Amino acid sequence: MDKSVFRTLSYGMYVLATRNGDKYSGCIVNTVFQLTSEPPLIGVSVSKDNYTHDLIMKERVFTASVISENTPVAVINTFGFRTGRKADKFENVTYKILPSNLPYITEKTCGWLECEVLETVDLPTHTVFISKVLDSGVLDLETPMTYAYYHHVIKGNAPKNAPTHLKPDVPDPTRPANENEKPVDEVKPKEKRTAYVCSVCGHIYDGDVPFEELPKDWICPTCGEGKENFVLKEI
Amino acid sequence: MDKSVFRTLSYGMYVLATRNGDKYSGCIVNTVFQLTSEPPLIGVSVSKDNYTHDLIMKERVFTASVISENTPVAVINTFGFRTGRKADKFENVTYKILPSNLPYITEKTCGWLECEVLETVDLPTHTVFISKVLDSGVLDLETPMTYAYYHHVIKGNAPKNAPTHLKPDVPDPTRPANENEKPVDEVKPKEKRTAYVCSVCGHIYDGDVPFEELPKDWICPTCGEGKENFVLKEI
Numbered sequence: 047m048d049k050s051v052f053r054t055l056s057y058g059m060y061v062l063a064t065r066n067g068d069k070y071s072g073c074i075v076n077t078v079f080q081l082t083s084e085p086p087l088i089g090v091s092v093s094k095d096n097y098t099h100d101l102i103m104k105e106r107v108f109t110a111s112v113i114s115e116n117t118p119v120a121v122i123n124t125f126g127f128r129t130g131r132k133a134d135k136f137e138n139v140t141y142k143i144l145p146s147n148l149p150y151i152t153e154k155t156c157g158w159l160e161c162e163v164l165e166t167v168d169l170p171t172h173t174v175f176i177s178k179v180l181d182s183g184v185l186d187l188e189t190p191m192t193y194a195y196y197h198h199v200i201k202g203n204a205p206k207n208a209p210t211h212l213k214p215d216v217p218d219p220t221r222p223a224n225e226n227e228k229p230v231d232e233v234k235p236k237e238k239r240t241a242y243v244c245s246v247c248g249h250i251y252d253g254d255v256p257f258e259e260l261p262k263d264w265i266c267p268t269c270g271e272g273k274e275n276f277v278l279k280e281i
Numbered sequence: 282m283d284k285s286v287f288r289t290l291s292y293g294m295y296v297l298a299t300r301n302g303d304k305y306s307g308c309i310v311n312t313v314f315q316l317t318s319e320p321p322l323i324g325v326s327v328s329k330d331n332y333t334h335d336l337i338m339k340e341r342v343f344t345a346s347v348i349s350e351n352t353p354v355a356v357i358n359t360f361g362f363r364t365g366r367k368a369d370k371f372e373n374v375t376y377k378i379l380p381s382n383l384p385y386i387t388e389k390t391c392g393w394l395e396c397e398v399l400e401t402v403d404l405p406t407h408t409v410f411i412s413k414v415l416d417s418g419v420l421d422l423e424t425p426m427t428y429a430y431y432h433h434v435i436k437g438n439a440p441k442n443a444p445t446h447l448k449p450d451v452p453d454p455t456r457p458a459n460e461n462e463k464p465v466d467e468v469k470p471k472e473k474r475t476a477y478v479c480s481v482c483g484h485i486y487d488g489d490v491p492f493e494e495l496p497k498d499w500i501c502p503t504c505g506e507g508k509e510n511f512v513l514k515e516i
Contacts, residue, residue: 047321051392051417054347054425055315056293077314080290081326082407083446086282089324089409091316112289157286167402167411172317174324176402176409182286190289192427211318 050217052210057193059113061125061151062090063141064101070136070149073098074126076193077209078110078159086179088161091172093207097131102175106163109148112156114188119200121153126202127247127269144181157184172209202248242276244269250281285452287445292428294348296360296386297325298376299336305371305384308333309361311428312444313345313394321414323396326407328442332366337410341398344383347391349423354435356388361437362482362504379416392419407444437483477511479504485516 063072077091090110092099102108113122124135141149150158160181167174193210196202197218242251247269251257257276264273298307312326325345327334337343348357359370376384385393395416402409428445431437432453477486482504486492492511499508 047414047417048392048419049321049417051347051394051419052315052321054293054391054419055313056291056425056427057314058289058291077316078290079292079312079314079324079326080287080444081312081409082404082444085405086284086287087404089314089326091314091324112286156289157283159286165402167400169317169322169411170320174316174411176404179282182282182284184283184286184289190291190429192291192429194425194427209315209317 049212052212053216053218055210057210059122059191059193059196060090061111061113061121061155062092062098062102062108063111063149063151064098064105064108065147065149066101066105069134070141071098071101072125072135072149072151074113074122075110075208081176086182087164087176088159088179089174089176091169091174091209093172093209095171095207097129099173102163103166103173107146107148107180108161108163108175108177109144109150110159110161111151112158113151113191114154114156114186115191115195115199116154116186116188117151117191118153119202121151122196122200122202123247123268127271129270133270146180152185154188155185156188156190158182171207206246239281240278241281243279243281244271245275245277246271251276284447287447288432288451288453290445292445294357294426294428294431295325296346296348296356296390297327297333297337297343298346298384298386299333299340299343300382300384301336301340304369305376306333306336307360307370307384307386309348309357310345310443316411321417322399322411323394323414324409324411326404326409326444328407328444330406330442332364334408337398338401338408342381342383342415343396343398343410343412344379344385345394345396346386347393348386348426349389349391349421350426350430350434351389351421351423352386352426353388354437356386357431357435357437358482358503362506368505381415387420389423390420391423391425393417406442474516475513476516478514478516479506480510480512481506486511 057076060078081087081089140152161177163175163177165176242257244266249268292311295313316322316324375387396412398410398412400411477492479501484503
């Protein structure tokens with residue numbers, strides 16, 4: 047099996063969000079897909095490790111906000127790599143609340159879907175939520191972000207518990223559109239260097255203080271995980 | 282509900298294919314999505330109207346070939362709009378056969394996945410096949426085709442039985458990347474004209490013989506459906 051073919055499947059990027067008493071929680075997913083047109087049904091695969099997964103199992107309702115190419119990367123990092131068990135992910139993002147007390151993200155997102163779970167498919171590591179779209183809205187006139195754009199242009203990675211996570215040594219047979227357009231002689235090999243890289247979210251440490259001298263309770267500014275998750279590697 | 286938000290969800294384009302005795306059949310789908318990474322499981326939503334649907338229900342195995350931006354449009358039209366009940370869709374495309382006697386398309390496709398159905402989710406108009414990836418391969422170094430590329434650049438539409446089908450009057454809030462790059466003063470409004478358009482596949486008749494004078498048994502060169510499906514409209 048050549049797993050690199052999985053890198054050629056196309057996805058969008060979405061913030062899945064639900065309520066938790068008087069608070070909200072959410073996570074980034076890339077596997078939101080329409081299943082039928084009439085009635086409008088969607089499916090979404092969510093890791094069982096995920097706090098939002100447990101909340102959706104309980105609440106049976108959620109929203110999906112469609113991330114655009116202009117949605118700040120900080121939104122993706124907050125919802126993609128921090129856990130809602132520890133942090134209030136909604137603290138630093140702008141959002142609105144539906145009459146059903148469900149939040150959707152308004153940071154240059156294309157639109158939102160309000161969904162009710164009809165059926166769950168229990169898989170080894172994930173649950174697929176087969177859901178009815180109850181309501182939906184369009185927000186900004188923006189180009190939706192594809193996972194390919196996130197991976198190639200923003201240089202982002204899928205977290206370890208994403209359905210589409212692949213180990214970094216699985217090669218990527220696709221080419222980003224912006225590299226395709228460059229004449230061959232303009233593509234120079236990058237100079238390699240070593241740096242401390244967060245093994246949780248891929249954050250590359252480039253602070254002024256040498257990494258070794260950072261305090262023990264220093265945390266990754268992207269995902270909030272501890273210093274012990276950083277490894278020295280070639281980038 | 283604002284259904285135009287459905288146009289902001291991102292998908293790839295795939296040929297789903299399976300065996301039928303000593304023949305093969307297949308169809309175009311855009312809802313192939315990875316559900317778990319380990320084991321590698323995928324889901325795909327297929328219309329119950331589709332001949333390939335019935336064959337997959339019987340055979341419980343299929344392939345998904347990943348269409349690239351350079352896959353000939355004729356391949357998409359053949360697998361997307363003709364029915365395998367009437368036509369041998371493999372007649373005019375190049376493909377290879379796996380040891381399991383399943384075909385995959387080799388016309389500038391990015392790669393293929395060989396899948397076994399583990400579970401089916403029965404929805405009103407479609408079945409979702411929850412499937413294990415048994416084997417996979419990478420073919421050409423091509424950019425995978427997204428549904429957005431098909432819709433905006435190739436000007437293709439989803440067939441009526443696609444999970445993502447929307448009526449033509451649902452506006453499209455997304456903008457194609459190539460239009461975004463043009464300075465505003467270069468974007469000129471298109472001159473409108475009327476033409477006979479196939480209501481099944483969207484083919485625009487532009488032959489030398491006036492449409493009215495075509496023989497009664499003339500069929501659409503794209504989808505093979507009859508002359509009676511053409512309607513005169515503004516394009």
